[in-house]
Amino acid sequence: MHPILADARKLLWYVLAWLLAGVGIAALLRLTEQAEWAGALWFALPICLVWAFVALSSYYVCRSLPYSQRRWPVALGLFGGASLLSALAWLGVGEAWDSVGLLVGREKPFVAMTSPGWVMYFAAGFVLYLLSLLAHDVLVAFESVQAAARREAESRVLARDAELQMLRTQINPHFLFNSLNSISALTGFDPSAAREMTVDLAQFFRRTLALAERERITLGEEVVLCEHFLAIEKRRFGAKLNAELRVSPAAAECLLPPMTLQPLLENAIKHGIRQVDGGGTIAVDALVRDGWLHLAVVNPVAREDVPASGHGVGLKNIRERLAVLYGARARIGWQRSETQFAIEINLPIDKEAVS
Amino acid sequence: MSPTTPLRALVVDDEELARRLIREYLQGHADIEIVGECENGLDAVKQIGALVPDLVFLDIQMPRLTGLEVLELTGRRSGVIFTTAYDEHAIKAFELHAVDYLLKPFSKARFDDALARARTLHAPANGTPESGSNLAPALDALVARRTAPLERILIRDREQVHVIAVEHVECIEAQGDYLAIHVDGKCHLKPQRISEIEEQLDPARFLRVHRSFIISLAHLQAIERPGPDRHAARLRSGKRVPISRSGYEKLRTLV
Numbered sequence: 001m002h003p004i005l006a007d008a009r010k011l012l013w014y015v016l017a018w019l020l021a022g023v024g025i026a027a028l029l030r031l032t033e034q035a036e037w038a039g040a041l042w043f044a045l046p047i048c049l050v051w052a053f054v055a056l057s058s059y060y061v062c063r064s065l066p067y068s069q070r071r072w073p074v075a076l077g078l079f080g081g082a083s084l085l086s087a088l089a090w091l092g093v094g095e096a097w098d099s100v101g102l103l104v105g106r107e108k109p110f111v112a113m114t115s116p117g118w119v120m121y122f123a124a125g126f127v128l129y130l131l132s133l134l135a136h137d138v139l140v141a142f143e144s145v146q147a148a149a150r151r152e153a154e155s156r157v158l159a160r161d162a163e164l165q166m167l168r169t170q171i172n173p174h175f176l177f178n179s180l181n182s183i184s185a186l187t188g189f190d191p192s193a194a195r196e197m198t199v200d201l202a203q204f205f206r207r208t209l210a211l212a213e214r215e216r217i218t219l220g221e222e223v224v225l226c227e228h229f230l231a232i233e234k235r236r237f238g239a240k241l242n243a244e245l246r247v248s249p250a251a252a253e254c255l256l257p258p259m260t261l262q263p264l265l266e267n268a269i270k271h272g273i274r275q276v277d278g279g280g281t282i283a284v285d286a287l288v289r290d291g292w293l294h295l296a297v298v299n300p301v302a303r304e305d306v307p308a309s310g311h312g313v314g315l316k317n318i319r320e321r322l323a324v325l326y327g328a329r330a331r332i333g334w335q336r337s338e339t340q341f342a343i344e345i346n347l348p349i350d351k352e353a354v355s
Numbered sequence: 356m357s358p359t360t361p362l363r364a365l366v367v368d369d370e371e372l373a374r375r376l377i378r379e380y381l382q383g384h385a386d387i388e389i390v391g392e393c394e395n396g397l398d399a400v401k402q403i404g405a406l407v408p409d410l411v412f413l414d415i416q417m418p419r420l421t422g423l424e425v426l427e428l429t430g431r432r433s434g435v436i437f438t439t440a441y442d443e444h445a446i447k448a449f450e451l452h453a454v455d456y457l458l459k460p461f462s463k464a465r466f467d468d469a470l471a472r473a474r475t476l477h478a479p480a481n482g483t484p485e486s487g488s489n490l491a492p493a494l495d496a497l498v499a500r501r502t503a504p505l506e507r508i509l510i511r512d513r514e515q516v517h518v519i520a521v522e523h524v525e526c527i528e529a530q531g532d533y534l535a536i537h538v539d540g541k542c543h544l545k546p547q548r549i550s551e552i553e554e555q556l557d558p559a560r561f562l563r564v565h566r567s568f569i570i571s572l573a574h575l576q577a578i579e580r581p582g583p584d585r586h587a588a589r590l591r592s593g594k595r596v597p598i599s600r601s602g603y604e605k606l607r608t609l610v
Binding site: 173174176178180181182184185188235237238274275277 | 369370371372373376379395416418419440441458460461
């Protein structure tokens with residue numbers, strides 16, 4: 001909607017300005033002795049009132065031609081053409097309204113303009129619309145500058161959120177302290193398992209730290225990280241947790257932002273496996289098709305109507321993070337059936353720097 | 356403490372290794388006998404009801420129901436030792452109400468301390484009433500503010516436990532000492548005061564429109580005027596709920 005129409009106060013001032021212009025036109029008519037005061041005002045004020053709203057249309061004319069794709073001949077043609085059309089309409093309305101004077105019982109039209117008078121009137125219509133166009137152009141430019149600044153601020157915030165999210169993933173306190181508790185338990189009856197788990201935990205954190213510094217890693221590297229993660233979680237959840245990772249060799253070479261797959265597995269365990277009595281299997285499939293990398297994670301969920309608390313926040317974070325990094329080119333979707341949760345991510349293949 | 360009456364303990368944790376650790380730590384305490392283990396909150400609710408243990412080792416973050424939800428459903432207010440790996444909210448609440456808890460991983464010494472404290476609080480021999488109920492107000496407060504705003508409502512119906520997501524709740528009606536919670540055409544009864552649940556619910560989603568009614572704004576369809584100065588809310592299901600004058604004022608500022 002037009003910014004002036006959206007604000008009653010602005011609209012009032014705007015209409016008042018046009019009425020003032022109407023008084024000015026009437027005064028000109030009077031000065032050039034083409035009408036007496038009453039007729040001139042009767043003629044000019046209603047037309048200006050109507051034109052106040054017609055001129056607002058120039059906002060949309062300006063918006064149809066954004067600065068970024070503007071060539072001067074086109075802009076001149078459009079502005080000139082629009083002004084010309086508007087001036088013709090202005091002339092027609094003027095003449096029509098003038099003769100209405102006769103219909104309402106006056107002896108003569110509101111104004112008795114000579115031909116040069118009508119030419120001047122026509123020129124005034126042209127100039128008024130052109131002025132309106134120019135004023136709107138400035139307004140539109142101002143708006144787009146503001147919008148760009150806002151967008152930039154938003155994407156900065158999102159990028160920082162993504163970074164924070166990543167830091168949190170690196171040091172998920174829940175995961176860390178529970179793992180340490182498991183190690184503490186294992187030391188009592190299975191010291192070698194405790195040692196293995198310690199090594200897995202160390203490897204997981206070491207790799208996370210190393211990978212997080214890079215903008216892109218291969219899926220293969222991420223999978224190694226996930227294997228350490230799963231080894232730890234398997235110790236914690238025992239036979240409840242099974243995982244099948246099927247990653248095609250072509251997919252393993254694809255580049256993607258670090259910590260794309262790992263949070264999906266973490267979600268699958270937290271909201272899926274953990275909630276199901278007998279546990280289950282997380283299936284991960286990664287393959288390359290038609291220039292896209294497809295990543296799918298499927299896990300069982302509890303059938304019950306027990307609503308999980310806080311579900312969906314993690315997924316939203318992943319979606320936002322991919323949106324920041326890939327824009328509209330990344331696709332992520334998920335669906336939940338009664339017993340299963342499936343999430344699929346499609347990313348354009350990025351292999352340029354296989355180094 | 357006479358060795359002839361051992362304390363009966365229940366261990367609740369969804370991780371086998373965590374339960375095993377508590378078992379190991381308890382081996383040195385001859386006066387404590389483990390009567391059961393549970394791996395989720397629902398199971399814990401059942402076992403606490405069936406076994407009536409003297410002592411419960413209760414994990415906070417569990418599938419189905421959290422430790423605090425287990426307390427809410429069972430009404431248990433004493434003989435509880437919380438265990439948690441990391442839960443900012445719970446820990447803050449524990450500190451606030453001086454409730455003992457174990458942070459995983461915990462040492463044997465810390466575990467023994469908590470146990471000693473629980474023993475003195477339990478004091479079964481002399482049975483002084485105030486020592487056993489010392490923790491009750493603290494735990495009451497803890498359970499009442501377990502999560503703000505409330506996301507799910509728990510109802511215990513004999514042996515069954517219903518967990519209802521608040522977005523499905525249409526309206527809540529006070530009926531004597533009970534709340535009638537209307538969900539999907541069904542009505543569940545829960546012993547609670549309406550002012551208490553009003554405090555727990557998200558004020559942006561639920562509104563107390565009457566002395567004995569809270570409605571969900573998402574389920575509100577229209578405000579009707581059955582008479583001069585009288586208002587009623589029509590909900591999406593077709594159900595009508597009376598609105599008091601002050602309720603109408605609140606509703607008007609919100610809608």
